[in-house]
Amino acid sequence: MEERYLLKILTENYGIETHSLEFLREGGTLTYIVNGESKYLLKVIGSAFSKTARQSVSIMRYLEGNGFPVPKTILTKVGDAVLETEIEGEKKLIVLMEFIGGEEPELEKCASEVGDLVGRFHQLMEEYPAELVFRDKEFFIGRYLDFLRKKNYSRIKEYEELGNRLWDKVKDLSRGNCHGDLHRGNLLQNPDGRIFLVDFDTACRAPYMFDVMVMCDMTDYFNLKQEDITLTKEVFQKFLSGYSGRLKLSREEILSFPYWVAIRHFQLQATILEIYGVDSIDEGFIDGQLYWLNRWQEAIPEFTDGL
Numbered sequence: 001m002e003e004r005y006l007l008k009i010l011t012e013n014y015g016i017e018t019h020s021l022e023f024l025r026e027g028g029t030l031t032y033i034v035n036g037e038s039k040y041l042l043k044v045i046g047s048a049f050s051k052t053a054r055q056s057v058s059i060m061r062y063l064e065g066n067g068f069p070v071p072k073t074i075l076t077k078v079g080d081a082v083l084e085t086e087i088e089g090e091k092k093l094i095v096l097m098e099f100i101g102g103e104e105p106e107l108e109k110c111a112s113e114v115g116d117l118v119g120r121f122h123q124l125m126e127e128y129p130a131e132l133v134f135r136d137k138e139f140f141i142g143r144y145l146d147f148l149r150k151k152n153y154s155r156i157k158e159y160e161e162l163g164n165r166l167w168d169k170v171k172d173l174s175r176g177n178c179h180g181d182l183h184r185g186n187l188l189q190n191p192d193g194r195i196f197l198v199d200f201d202t203a204c205r206a207p208y209m210f211d212v213m214v215m216c217d218m219t220d221y222f223n224l225k226q227e228d229i230t231l232t233k234e235v236f237q238k239f240l241s242g243y244s245g246r247l248k249l250s251r252e253e254i255l256s257f258p259y260w261v262a263i264r265h266f267q268l269q270a271t272i273l274e275i276y277g278v279d280s281i282d283e284g285f286i287d288g289q290l291y292w293l294n295r296w297q298e299a300i301p302e303f304t305d306g307l
Helices: 003-014 047-065 107-125 137-150 156-170 208-216 226-243 251-255 257-276 283-304
Strands: 018-026 029-036 039-046 083-087 090-098 175-178 187-189 195-197 204-207
Touching: 003 018, 003 039, 003 083, 003 090, 039 047, 047 090, 047 107, 107 175, 107 187, 107 195, 107 208, 107 226, 137 156, 137 257, 156 257, 156 283, 175 208, 204 208, 208 226, 208 257, 226 283, 257 283
Parallel strands: none
Antiparallel strands: 018 029, 029 039, 039 090, 083 090, 175 204, 187 195
């Protein structure tokens, strides 16, 4: 994409004179760092992602208005948070926000603080004025089973039975407006120590415990190790000490944590296959995931002991 054209957009629509653009990443959206008197983050979003992008900006603006730590959205001269334009014959959305320098925090050291932050987020999102997509068993479990059927996976019955058992453990839990992808990479700690929450493209209505688990799960996706199980439990307990000051989780919700860890494997694997296609994994990989999940089931009694 021609840098001069983007610089012109920034000048004409935002009144921002810049020195240069620094390409950061691409993944359906082109992201740049804008270098000038101040630093900004510039996103150039294709039409396929326009709906989720608008939702993300809407949530950020709502949270910002309530004093919650998110990057500030920079408005155009006429007050728009999202700029519609056309670049190289394609419709694009432009979103500009403040650049926050920092790194992913070490959750082991600040789990209680992050728990308080997530609890506050869940509280605020209950008053969010728009309806979010509802995530149920089909999203969390069914999508992956459908992919396995397409591959004619030989041990599909084991996955089906496990998926049903897992969902029975969580199906009646309290739901709320959730982040939907609350992994540690979506936290940013600036040099002053303040922690920000970012990227709301996958926000949804789902059980709170899904967000909680994704944040606290310290296990390796491919290699289940005892030290990671122990660390996950420690981080979860510290997280709860902060979260419970905002929202009180029921005993049933707390004990559902390990079941959500397993469900996450179904959910995340389906999302990966949606992006890369059903042939991106083979039967050996699927067997390996089933082995991981079966080992995790064996660890659940130890994990929940003392929670």
